[in-house]
Amino acid sequence: AMKPLQATPKAKSKNSKLDAMSEYAKRHGNKELLNLVVIGHVDAGKSTLMGHLLYQLGNVNKKTMHKYEQESKKIGKSSFAFAWVLDETEEERERGVTMDVAQTRFETEKKVITLLDAPGHKDFIPNMITGASQADVAILVINATRGEFETGFDAGGQTREHALLARSLGVGQIIVAVNKMDTVEWSQERYQTITKKIGQFLTKQAGFKDSDISFIPCSGLIGENLTKPSSEPKLIEWYTTKTTLIEQIENLRPPVRPIDKPFRLNVSDVYKGLGTGFNVAGRVGSGYVQPGDKILIMPLGISANIRNVYIDDASVNVAFAGDHVNLTLSGVDMSNVNIGSCLCDPSSPAKSATRIRAKIVVFNIDVPITKGFPVVFHYQAINEPAVIKRLLSQLHRSSGEVIKKKPRCLVKNSSAVVEIELERPMCMELYSEFKDLGRFMLRSGGHTIAAGLVEEMVQIKTPLN
Ligand code: GDP
Numbered sequence: 001a002m003k004p005l006q007a008t009p010k011a012k013s014k015n016s017k018l019d020a021m022s023e024y025a026k027r028h029g030n031k032e033l034l035n036l037v038v039i040g041h042v043d044a045g046k047s048t049l050m051g052h053l054l055y056q057l058g059n060v061n062k063k064t065m066h067k068y069e070q071e072s073k074k075i076g077k078s079s080f081a082f083a084w085v086l087d088e089t090e091e092e093r094e095r096g097v098t099m100d101v102a103q104t105r106f107e108t109e110k111k112v113i114t115l116l117d118a119p120g121h122k123d124f125i126p127n128m129i130t131g132a133s134q135a136d137v138a139i140l141v142i143n144a145t146r147g148e149f150e151t152g153f154d155a156g157g158q159t160r161e162h163a164l165l166a167r168s169l170g171v172g173q174i175i176v177a178v179n180k181m182d183t184v185e186w187s188q189e190r191y192q193t194i195t196k197k198i199g200q201f202l203t204k205q206a207g208f209k210d211s212d213i214s215f216i217p218c219s220g221l222i223g224e225n226l227t228k229p230s231s232e233p234k235l236i237e238w239y240t241t242k243t244t245l246i247e248q249i250e251n252l253r254p255p256v257r258p259i260d261k262p263f264r265l266n267v268s269d270v271y272k273g274l275g276t277g278f279n280v281a282g283r284v285g286s287g288y289v290q291p292g293d294k295i296l297i298m299p300l301g302i303s304a305n306i307r308n309v310y311i312d313d314a315s316v317n318v319a320f321a322g323d324h325v326n327l328t329l330s331g332v333d334m335s336n337v338n339i340g341s342c343l344c345d346p347s348s349p350a351k352s353a354t355r356i357r358a359k360i361v362v363f364n365i366d367v368p369i370t371k372g373f374p375v376v377f378h379y380q381a382i383n384e385p386a387v388i389k390r391l392l393s394q395l396h397r398s399s400g401e402v403i404k405k406k407p408r409c410l411v412k413n414s415s416a417v418v419e420i421e422l423e424r425p426m427c428m429e430l431y432s433e434f435k436d437l438g439r440f441m442l443r444s445g446g447h448t449i450a451a452g453l454v455e456e457m458v459q460i461k462t463p464l465n
Helices: 018-030 047-057 062-074 078-084 088-093 122-133 150-153 159-168 188-205 246-251
Strands: 032-039 102-107 111-115 137-143 173-180 213-217 265-269 278-286 294-298 302-311 324-330 342-344 351-362 373-380 380-394 400-407 415-428 439-446 447-461
Touching: 032 159, 047 102, 047 302, 078 265, 137 150, 137 159, 137 188, 150 159, 150 188, 159 188, 159 400, 173 188, 173 246, 173 294, 173 415, 188 439, 213 246, 246 400, 351 380, 415 447
Parallel strands: 032 111, 032 137, 137 173, 173 213
Antiparallel strands: 102 111, 265 278, 265 342, 278 324, 294 302, 294 342, 302 324, 351 415, 351 447, 373 380, 373 439, 380 400, 380 415, 439 447
Protein backbone atom coordinates (compact mmCIF):
# COMPACT_ATOMS: atom_id res chain seq x y z
CA ALA A 1 0.00 0.00 0.00
CA MET A 2 1.15 3.50 -0.71
CA LYS A 3 2.07 5.72 2.18
CA PRO A 4 0.63 9.22 2.29
CA LEU A 5 3.07 11.78 1.02
CA GLN A 6 5.19 13.38 3.68
CA ALA A 7 5.57 17.11 3.54
CA THR A 8 9.15 17.96 2.67
CA PRO A 9 10.64 20.33 5.18
CA LYS A 10 11.45 23.60 3.44
CA ALA A 11 11.23 22.14 -0.05
CA LYS A 12 13.41 24.37 -2.19
CA SER A 13 12.12 25.66 -5.46
CA LYS A 14 14.32 24.71 -8.40
CA ASN A 15 17.11 27.03 -9.32
CA SER A 16 16.28 29.00 -12.41
CA LYS A 17 17.69 27.59 -15.61
CA LEU A 18 20.35 30.29 -15.67
CA ASP A 19 21.54 29.43 -12.19
CA ALA A 20 21.71 25.80 -13.13
CA MET A 21 23.77 26.61 -16.20
CA SER A 22 26.29 28.66 -14.28
CA GLU A 23 26.46 26.07 -11.51
CA TYR A 24 27.08 23.49 -14.22
CA ALA A 25 29.91 25.57 -15.64
CA LYS A 26 31.52 25.90 -12.20
CA ARG A 27 31.30 22.21 -11.45
CA HIS A 28 34.57 20.30 -11.61
CA GLY A 29 36.54 23.52 -11.92
CA ASN A 30 35.43 23.81 -15.53
CA LYS A 31 36.67 20.33 -16.32
CA GLU A 32 34.74 18.54 -19.00
CA LEU A 33 32.80 15.41 -18.08
CA LEU A 34 33.18 12.39 -20.27
CA ASN A 35 31.79 8.84 -20.00
CA LEU A 36 34.23 6.40 -21.54
CA VAL A 37 33.56 2.76 -22.35
CA VAL A 38 36.35 0.27 -23.04
CA ILE A 39 35.46 -2.38 -25.59
CA GLY A 40 37.16 -5.18 -27.50
CA HIS A 41 37.57 -8.93 -27.73
CA VAL A 42 38.13 -10.95 -24.56
CA ASP A 43 41.84 -10.93 -23.57
CA ALA A 44 42.62 -7.97 -25.80
CA GLY A 45 44.08 -6.44 -22.64
CA LYS A 46 41.34 -3.94 -21.73
CA SER A 47 41.64 -4.28 -17.97
CA THR A 48 45.43 -4.32 -17.99
CA LEU A 49 45.60 -1.24 -20.21
CA MET A 50 43.16 0.83 -18.17
CA GLY A 51 44.58 -0.38 -14.84
CA HIS A 52 48.08 0.64 -15.90
CA LEU A 53 46.82 3.99 -17.18
CA LEU A 54 45.17 4.73 -13.82
CA TYR A 55 48.34 3.66 -12.03
CA GLN A 56 50.50 6.01 -14.11
CA LEU A 57 48.03 8.82 -13.50
CA GLY A 58 48.46 8.29 -9.79
CA ASN A 59 44.97 6.95 -9.18
CA VAL A 60 46.22 3.77 -7.55
CA ASN A 61 48.52 4.02 -4.58
CA LYS A 62 51.77 2.07 -4.39
CA LYS A 63 50.57 0.04 -1.42
CA THR A 64 47.46 -1.23 -3.20
CA MET A 65 49.47 -1.98 -6.33
CA HIS A 66 52.02 -3.88 -4.24
CA LYS A 67 49.22 -5.89 -2.65
CA TYR A 68 47.82 -6.81 -6.06
CA GLU A 69 51.30 -7.80 -7.26
CA GLN A 70 51.82 -10.10 -4.28
CA GLU A 71 48.39 -11.69 -4.61
CA SER A 72 48.68 -12.26 -8.32
CA LYS A 73 52.14 -13.84 -7.94
CA LYS A 74 50.69 -16.20 -5.34
CA ILE A 75 48.22 -17.64 -7.84
CA GLY A 76 50.86 -17.66 -10.57
CA LYS A 77 49.34 -14.94 -12.75
CA SER A 78 51.49 -11.96 -11.97
CA SER A 79 50.48 -10.17 -15.17
CA PHE A 80 46.98 -9.81 -13.75
CA ALA A 81 47.98 -7.23 -11.17
CA PHE A 82 47.04 -4.20 -13.27
CA ALA A 83 43.74 -5.68 -14.37
CA TRP A 84 42.82 -6.07 -10.69
CA VAL A 85 42.84 -2.35 -10.28
CA LEU A 86 39.53 -2.48 -12.12
CA ASP A 87 38.16 -5.92 -11.22
CA GLU A 88 36.88 -5.72 -7.75
CA THR A 89 35.20 -8.92 -6.68
CA GLU A 90 36.94 -12.06 -5.47
CA GLU A 91 34.97 -14.14 -7.91
CA GLU A 92 36.23 -12.16 -10.86
CA ARG A 93 39.76 -12.45 -9.59
CA GLU A 94 39.56 -16.19 -9.35
CA ARG A 95 38.11 -16.49 -12.81
CA GLY A 96 40.22 -13.73 -14.30
CA VAL A 97 37.23 -12.27 -16.14
CA THR A 98 35.79 -8.80 -15.81
CA MET A 99 32.07 -9.37 -15.25
CA ASP A 100 30.23 -6.27 -14.30
CA VAL A 101 30.53 -2.86 -15.74
CA ALA A 102 32.91 -1.62 -13.10
CA GLN A 103 32.93 2.13 -12.67
CA THR A 104 35.98 4.17 -11.95
CA ARG A 105 36.41 7.89 -12.10
CA PHE A 106 39.69 9.59 -12.93
CA GLU A 107 40.85 13.08 -13.69
CA THR A 108 43.17 14.41 -16.31
CA GLU A 109 44.27 18.01 -16.75
CA LYS A 110 41.16 18.98 -18.70
CA LYS A 111 38.66 16.23 -17.96
CA VAL A 112 36.80 14.19 -15.37
CA ILE A 113 36.30 10.74 -16.84
CA THR A 114 33.92 8.03 -15.73
CA LEU A 115 35.36 4.78 -16.97
CA LEU A 116 32.87 2.07 -17.79
CA ASP A 117 34.99 -1.03 -18.17
CA ALA A 118 32.88 -3.20 -20.40
CA PRO A 119 33.59 -6.91 -20.31
CA GLY A 120 34.66 -8.86 -23.35
CA HIS A 121 33.25 -12.26 -22.52
CA LYS A 122 30.44 -13.38 -24.79
CA ASP A 123 27.90 -14.05 -22.03
CA PHE A 124 28.38 -10.58 -20.74
CA ILE A 125 27.16 -8.61 -23.74
CA PRO A 126 24.08 -7.40 -21.80
CA ASN A 127 26.51 -5.62 -19.46
CA MET A 128 28.39 -4.25 -22.40
CA ILE A 129 25.10 -2.78 -23.63
CA THR A 130 24.51 -1.10 -20.28
CA GLY A 131 28.03 0.28 -20.41
CA ALA A 132 27.88 1.49 -23.98
CA SER A 133 24.45 3.06 -23.61
CA GLN A 134 25.91 5.31 -20.93
CA ALA A 135 29.06 6.16 -22.82
CA ASP A 136 29.97 9.20 -24.88
CA VAL A 137 33.22 7.86 -26.27
CA ALA A 138 34.98 4.51 -26.55
CA ILE A 139 38.43 3.00 -26.49
CA LEU A 140 38.49 -0.08 -28.70
CA VAL A 141 41.34 -2.31 -27.56
CA ILE A 142 42.87 -4.51 -30.25
CA ASN A 143 45.29 -7.35 -29.61
CA ALA A 144 48.15 -6.89 -32.11
CA THR A 145 49.62 -10.36 -31.45
CA ARG A 146 49.89 -12.37 -34.67
CA GLY A 147 46.84 -14.61 -35.09
CA GLU A 148 44.98 -12.99 -32.21
CA PHE A 149 43.96 -9.79 -33.95
CA GLU A 150 42.59 -12.01 -36.70
CA THR A 151 40.58 -14.14 -34.23
CA GLY A 152 39.10 -11.12 -32.53
CA PHE A 153 38.27 -9.33 -35.75
CA ASP A 154 37.08 -12.17 -37.94
CA ALA A 155 34.92 -15.21 -37.27
CA GLY A 156 33.27 -15.25 -33.87
CA GLY A 157 35.27 -12.36 -32.47
CA GLN A 158 33.67 -9.55 -30.54
CA THR A 159 35.62 -6.67 -32.06
CA ARG A 160 33.09 -5.92 -34.76
CA GLU A 161 30.00 -6.51 -32.68
CA HIS A 162 31.27 -4.26 -29.90
CA ALA A 163 32.11 -1.46 -32.31
CA LEU A 164 28.74 -1.73 -34.08
CA LEU A 165 26.93 -1.77 -30.75
CA ALA A 166 28.82 1.20 -29.44
CA ARG A 167 28.05 3.23 -32.54
CA SER A 168 24.36 2.21 -32.51
CA LEU A 169 24.13 3.25 -28.89
CA GLY A 170 25.37 6.72 -29.61
CA VAL A 171 29.14 6.55 -29.13
CA GLY A 172 30.44 9.05 -31.68
CA GLN A 173 34.21 9.17 -31.09
CA ILE A 174 36.55 6.24 -30.77
CA ILE A 175 40.21 5.67 -29.94
CA VAL A 176 41.63 2.43 -31.31
CA ALA A 177 44.38 1.21 -28.98
CA VAL A 178 46.51 -1.25 -30.95
CA ASN A 179 47.69 -3.08 -27.84
CA LYS A 180 50.30 -5.74 -27.03
CA MET A 181 52.62 -4.14 -29.60
CA ASP A 182 55.47 -5.60 -27.48
CA THR A 183 54.51 -9.05 -28.81
CA VAL A 184 55.16 -8.01 -32.42
CA GLU A 185 58.43 -6.15 -31.82
CA TRP A 186 56.64 -2.83 -32.31
CA SER A 187 56.39 -3.59 -36.02
CA GLN A 188 55.19 -0.66 -38.11
CA GLU A 189 53.98 -3.01 -40.79
CA ARG A 190 51.81 -4.92 -38.31
CA TYR A 191 50.42 -1.65 -36.97
CA GLN A 192 49.55 -0.43 -40.46
CA THR A 193 47.84 -3.69 -41.45
CA ILE A 194 45.66 -3.54 -38.35
CA THR A 195 44.81 0.17 -38.49
CA LYS A 196 43.89 -0.09 -42.16
CA LYS A 197 41.47 -2.98 -41.58
CA ILE A 198 39.90 -1.48 -38.48
CA GLY A 199 39.68 1.96 -40.05
CA GLN A 200 37.82 0.62 -43.05
CA PHE A 201 35.42 -1.29 -40.87
CA LEU A 202 34.74 1.65 -38.55
CA THR A 203 34.01 4.10 -41.37
CA LYS A 204 32.36 1.91 -43.98
CA GLN A 205 30.33 -0.43 -41.77
CA ALA A 206 29.98 1.01 -38.30
CA GLY A 207 29.39 4.57 -39.48
CA PHE A 208 32.08 6.49 -37.60
CA LYS A 209 33.43 9.64 -39.24
CA ASP A 210 37.10 9.55 -40.22
CA SER A 211 37.78 12.59 -38.09
CA ASP A 212 36.26 10.90 -35.01
CA ILE A 213 38.66 7.95 -35.07
CA SER A 214 42.21 7.97 -33.74
CA PHE A 215 44.76 5.17 -33.49
CA ILE A 216 47.55 4.51 -31.03
CA PRO A 217 50.25 1.82 -30.76
CA CYS A 218 50.75 0.76 -27.12
CA SER A 219 51.41 -1.93 -24.55
CA GLY A 220 49.19 -1.97 -21.50
CA LEU A 221 51.35 -4.54 -19.77
CA ILE A 222 54.64 -2.63 -20.07
CA GLY A 223 52.85 0.71 -19.84
CA GLU A 224 54.33 2.00 -23.08
CA ASN A 225 52.88 5.12 -24.74
CA LEU A 226 50.12 5.62 -22.17
CA THR A 227 50.90 8.84 -20.31
CA LYS A 228 54.39 9.74 -21.53
CA PRO A 229 55.98 9.62 -24.96
CA SER A 230 57.53 6.24 -25.59
CA SER A 231 61.27 5.69 -25.31
CA GLU A 232 61.07 2.29 -26.99
CA PRO A 233 63.65 2.54 -29.83
CA LYS A 234 61.73 0.25 -32.21
CA LEU A 235 58.62 2.39 -31.84
CA ILE A 236 60.05 5.89 -31.96
CA GLU A 237 61.87 5.01 -35.14
CA TRP A 238 58.56 5.25 -37.03
CA TYR A 239 56.05 6.68 -34.55
CA THR A 240 57.08 10.27 -35.09
CA THR A 241 53.91 12.05 -33.88
CA LYS A 242 54.70 10.74 -30.36
CA THR A 243 51.04 11.19 -29.35
CA THR A 244 50.19 9.29 -26.15
CA LEU A 245 46.93 7.66 -25.14
CA ILE A 246 46.25 10.32 -22.54
CA GLU A 247 46.73 13.08 -25.12
CA GLN A 248 44.17 11.41 -27.35
CA ILE A 249 41.78 11.20 -24.41
CA GLU A 250 42.30 14.91 -23.71
CA ASN A 251 41.41 15.65 -27.33
CA LEU A 252 38.00 13.95 -27.18
CA ARG A 253 35.11 16.38 -27.35
CA PRO A 254 32.52 16.14 -24.59
CA PRO A 255 28.94 15.84 -25.89
CA VAL A 256 26.36 18.53 -25.28
CA ARG A 257 24.50 17.54 -22.12
CA PRO A 258 20.70 18.01 -22.16
CA ILE A 259 20.69 19.89 -18.85
CA ASP A 260 17.96 22.31 -19.93
CA LYS A 261 15.45 19.49 -20.55
CA PRO A 262 13.05 18.08 -17.91
CA PHE A 263 14.66 15.84 -15.28
CA ARG A 264 14.83 12.10 -16.06
CA LEU A 265 16.68 9.29 -14.37
CA ASN A 266 16.29 5.62 -15.25
CA VAL A 267 16.94 3.61 -12.10
CA SER A 268 19.70 1.01 -12.40
CA ASP A 269 19.75 -0.07 -8.73
CA VAL A 270 17.59 0.22 -5.62
CA TYR A 271 19.03 -0.44 -2.18
CA LYS A 272 18.42 0.20 1.48
CA GLY A 273 20.86 2.71 2.87
CA LEU A 274 21.63 3.75 6.41
CA GLY A 275 19.02 5.81 8.22
CA THR A 276 15.59 6.64 6.91
CA GLY A 277 14.52 6.39 3.30
CA PHE A 278 16.26 4.26 0.70
CA ASN A 279 18.58 4.85 -2.23
CA VAL A 280 18.48 4.52 -5.95
CA ALA A 281 21.38 4.67 -8.39
CA GLY A 282 21.48 5.69 -12.02
CA ARG A 283 22.74 8.20 -14.52
CA VAL A 284 20.86 11.48 -14.83
CA GLY A 285 19.48 11.20 -18.37
CA SER A 286 18.42 14.81 -18.76
CA GLY A 287 17.92 17.97 -16.73
CA TYR A 288 19.21 18.20 -13.18
CA VAL A 289 18.19 17.14 -9.68
CA GLN A 290 18.58 18.71 -6.26
CA PRO A 291 17.88 17.74 -2.65
CA GLY A 292 14.35 18.91 -1.82
CA ASP A 293 12.98 18.26 -5.31
CA LYS A 294 9.65 16.54 -5.63
CA ILE A 295 9.68 13.91 -8.35
CA LEU A 296 7.30 11.48 -10.01
CA ILE A 297 8.10 7.78 -10.28
CA MET A 298 6.91 6.49 -13.64
CA PRO A 299 5.19 4.43 -15.00
CA LEU A 300 3.41 4.11 -11.62
CA GLY A 301 2.83 7.84 -11.29
CA ILE A 302 3.74 7.96 -7.58
CA SER A 303 5.31 11.05 -6.03
CA ALA A 304 8.44 11.06 -3.90
CA ASN A 305 10.96 13.50 -2.49
CA ILE A 306 14.66 13.71 -3.12
CA ARG A 307 16.32 13.85 0.27
CA ASN A 308 19.96 13.61 -0.73
CA VAL A 309 22.00 13.60 -3.91
CA TYR A 310 25.39 11.89 -3.93
CA ILE A 311 28.11 11.78 -6.53
CA ASP A 312 30.94 9.40 -5.62
CA ASP A 313 29.67 9.16 -2.01
CA ALA A 314 29.87 12.93 -1.58
CA SER A 315 26.66 14.83 -0.90
CA VAL A 316 26.08 17.54 -3.54
CA ASN A 317 23.48 20.27 -4.00
CA VAL A 318 22.82 19.50 -7.65
CA ALA A 319 23.56 16.76 -10.19
CA PHE A 320 23.26 17.22 -13.93
CA ALA A 321 22.56 15.15 -17.02
CA GLY A 322 25.51 12.84 -17.50
CA ASP A 323 26.28 12.48 -13.78
CA HIS A 324 26.15 9.05 -12.18
CA VAL A 325 24.33 9.57 -8.90
CA ASN A 326 22.91 7.92 -5.84
CA LEU A 327 19.72 9.51 -4.55
CA THR A 328 18.06 9.06 -1.18
CA LEU A 329 14.28 9.05 -1.63
CA SER A 330 11.63 9.66 1.00
CA GLY A 331 7.87 9.88 1.08
CA VAL A 332 7.45 6.66 -0.86
CA ASP A 333 7.60 2.95 -0.14
CA MET A 334 10.70 1.18 -1.47
CA SER A 335 8.51 -1.45 -3.15
CA ASN A 336 7.27 1.22 -5.58
CA VAL A 337 10.67 1.73 -7.15
CA ASN A 338 12.31 -0.87 -9.37
CA ILE A 339 15.23 -1.18 -11.72
CA GLY A 340 13.82 0.49 -14.81
CA SER A 341 11.58 2.95 -12.97
CA CYS A 342 11.94 6.43 -14.35
CA LEU A 343 12.25 9.33 -11.93
CA CYS A 344 10.87 12.47 -13.57
CA ASP A 345 10.12 16.13 -13.27
CA PRO A 346 6.42 16.08 -12.20
CA SER A 347 5.56 18.96 -14.52
CA SER A 348 6.76 17.00 -17.54
CA PRO A 349 6.90 13.28 -16.74
CA ALA A 350 8.10 10.57 -19.10
CA LYS A 351 5.42 8.74 -21.03
CA SER A 352 5.12 4.99 -20.83
CA ALA A 353 3.78 2.63 -23.43
CA THR A 354 3.28 -1.05 -24.11
CA ARG A 355 3.72 -0.59 -27.83
CA ILE A 356 6.20 1.54 -29.74
CA ARG A 357 7.02 2.27 -33.35
CA ALA A 358 10.73 2.21 -34.00
CA LYS A 359 13.37 2.29 -36.65
CA ILE A 360 15.70 -0.68 -36.32
CA VAL A 361 19.00 -1.72 -37.85
CA VAL A 362 19.30 -5.49 -38.06
CA PHE A 363 22.71 -7.03 -37.34
CA ASN A 364 24.25 -10.19 -38.69
CA ILE A 365 21.45 -12.69 -37.92
CA ASP A 366 20.86 -16.26 -39.11
CA VAL A 367 17.08 -16.44 -38.76
CA PRO A 368 15.15 -13.62 -40.46
CA ILE A 369 12.85 -11.50 -38.29
CA THR A 370 9.17 -12.11 -39.03
CA LYS A 371 5.90 -10.88 -37.55
CA GLY A 372 5.48 -12.30 -34.02
CA PHE A 373 9.22 -12.71 -33.49
CA PRO A 374 9.98 -12.80 -29.73
CA VAL A 375 12.87 -10.64 -28.52
CA VAL A 376 14.42 -9.28 -25.35
CA PHE A 377 14.14 -5.52 -25.27
CA HIS A 378 17.16 -3.77 -23.72
CA TYR A 379 16.69 -0.18 -22.69
CA GLN A 380 19.00 1.64 -20.26
CA ALA A 381 19.39 -0.79 -17.33
CA ILE A 382 16.27 -2.82 -18.17
CA ASN A 383 15.58 -5.90 -20.23
CA GLU A 384 12.02 -7.00 -20.89
CA PRO A 385 10.37 -9.67 -23.05
CA ALA A 386 8.81 -8.19 -26.18
CA VAL A 387 7.42 -9.19 -29.57
CA ILE A 388 7.89 -7.69 -33.02
CA LYS A 389 4.21 -7.06 -33.77
CA ARG A 390 4.30 -5.50 -37.24
CA LEU A 391 6.83 -4.99 -40.00
CA LEU A 392 5.81 -1.63 -41.43
CA SER A 393 8.47 -0.88 -44.01
CA GLN A 394 11.96 -1.79 -45.06
CA LEU A 395 14.38 1.09 -45.49
CA HIS A 396 17.47 1.63 -47.57
CA ARG A 397 20.34 1.11 -45.13
CA SER A 398 22.12 4.39 -45.77
CA SER A 399 19.60 6.75 -47.44
CA GLY A 400 16.72 5.72 -45.15
CA GLU A 401 14.22 5.70 -48.05
CA VAL A 402 11.37 3.18 -47.97
CA ILE A 403 12.26 0.38 -50.36
CA LYS A 404 9.41 -2.00 -49.49
CA LYS A 405 6.12 -1.61 -47.63
CA LYS A 406 4.97 -4.36 -45.24
CA PRO A 407 7.93 -6.71 -45.84
CA ARG A 408 7.31 -10.35 -44.91
CA CYS A 409 10.64 -10.65 -43.17
CA LEU A 410 13.81 -8.77 -42.32
CA VAL A 411 17.13 -10.36 -43.17
CA LYS A 412 20.59 -9.58 -41.83
CA ASN A 413 21.98 -6.08 -42.27
CA SER A 414 18.61 -4.60 -43.23
CA SER A 415 16.95 -1.54 -41.82
CA ALA A 416 13.21 -1.19 -41.10
CA VAL A 417 10.35 0.46 -39.28
CA VAL A 418 8.53 -1.94 -36.94
CA GLU A 419 6.07 -2.01 -34.08
CA ILE A 420 7.22 -3.68 -30.91
CA GLU A 421 4.92 -4.81 -28.13
CA LEU A 422 6.20 -4.99 -24.56
CA GLU A 423 4.82 -7.17 -21.81
CA ARG A 424 4.68 -4.29 -19.37
CA PRO A 425 4.46 -0.54 -19.86
CA MET A 426 7.89 1.05 -20.05
CA CYS A 427 9.01 4.66 -19.89
CA MET A 428 10.88 5.72 -22.97
CA GLU A 429 11.61 8.86 -24.91
CA LEU A 430 11.45 9.63 -28.58
CA TYR A 431 14.83 9.72 -30.27
CA SER A 432 13.83 13.01 -31.91
CA GLU A 433 13.43 14.61 -28.47
CA PHE A 434 16.03 12.94 -26.23
CA LYS A 435 18.79 11.36 -28.27
CA ASP A 436 20.33 9.44 -25.38
CA LEU A 437 17.02 8.16 -24.08
CA GLY A 438 15.47 7.16 -27.38
CA ARG A 439 17.74 4.21 -28.14
CA PHE A 440 17.35 0.49 -27.42
CA MET A 441 18.72 -2.92 -28.42
CA LEU A 442 16.98 -6.19 -29.28
CA ARG A 443 18.44 -9.55 -28.36
CA SER A 444 17.39 -13.11 -29.10
CA GLY A 445 18.93 -16.46 -28.20
CA GLY A 446 21.96 -14.81 -26.60
CA HIS A 447 22.74 -12.57 -29.59
CA THR A 448 22.17 -8.92 -30.21
CA ILE A 449 20.02 -8.89 -33.31
CA ALA A 450 19.20 -5.21 -33.76
CA ALA A 451 19.62 -1.68 -32.50
CA GLY A 452 16.68 0.72 -32.56
CA LEU A 453 15.46 4.27 -32.21
CA VAL A 454 12.04 5.08 -30.71
CA GLU A 455 9.92 7.02 -33.22
CA GLU A 456 6.51 6.92 -31.57
CA MET A 457 4.83 5.70 -28.41
CA VAL A 458 1.85 3.86 -29.89
CA GLN A 459 -0.12 2.71 -26.86
CA ILE A 460 0.48 5.20 -24.13
CA LYS A 461 -0.43 4.08 -20.63
CA THR A 462 -1.54 6.57 -18.04
CA PRO A 463 -0.84 5.76 -14.40
CA LEU A 464 -3.70 4.04 -12.57
CA ASN A 465 -3.63 6.19 -9.49
P1 GDP B 1 40.69 -8.21 -21.09
O1 GDP B 1 39.94 -9.49 -21.10
O2 GDP B 1 40.58 -7.52 -22.41
O3 GDP B 1 40.34 -7.28 -19.94
O4 GDP B 1 42.24 -8.57 -20.98
P2 GDP B 1 43.25 -8.55 -19.72
O5 GDP B 1 43.61 -7.16 -19.37
O6 GDP B 1 42.67 -9.40 -18.64
O7 GDP B 1 44.52 -9.22 -20.38
C1 GDP B 1 44.49 -10.51 -20.96
C2 GDP B 1 45.88 -11.13 -20.97
O8 GDP B 1 46.74 -10.40 -21.84
C3 GDP B 1 46.57 -11.09 -19.61
O9 GDP B 1 47.30 -12.29 -19.44
C4 GDP B 1 47.48 -9.89 -19.70
O10 GDP B 1 48.59 -9.98 -18.86
C5 GDP B 1 47.90 -9.93 -21.16
N1 GDP B 1 48.23 -8.59 -21.66
C6 GDP B 1 47.48 -7.48 -21.52
N2 GDP B 1 48.07 -6.42 -22.12
C7 GDP B 1 49.23 -6.87 -22.65
C8 GDP B 1 50.30 -6.24 -23.40
O11 GDP B 1 50.30 -5.05 -23.70
N3 GDP B 1 51.32 -7.05 -23.77
C9 GDP B 1 51.37 -8.37 -23.47
N4 GDP B 1 52.42 -9.07 -23.87
N5 GDP B 1 50.39 -8.99 -22.78
C10 GDP B 1 49.34 -8.25 -22.36
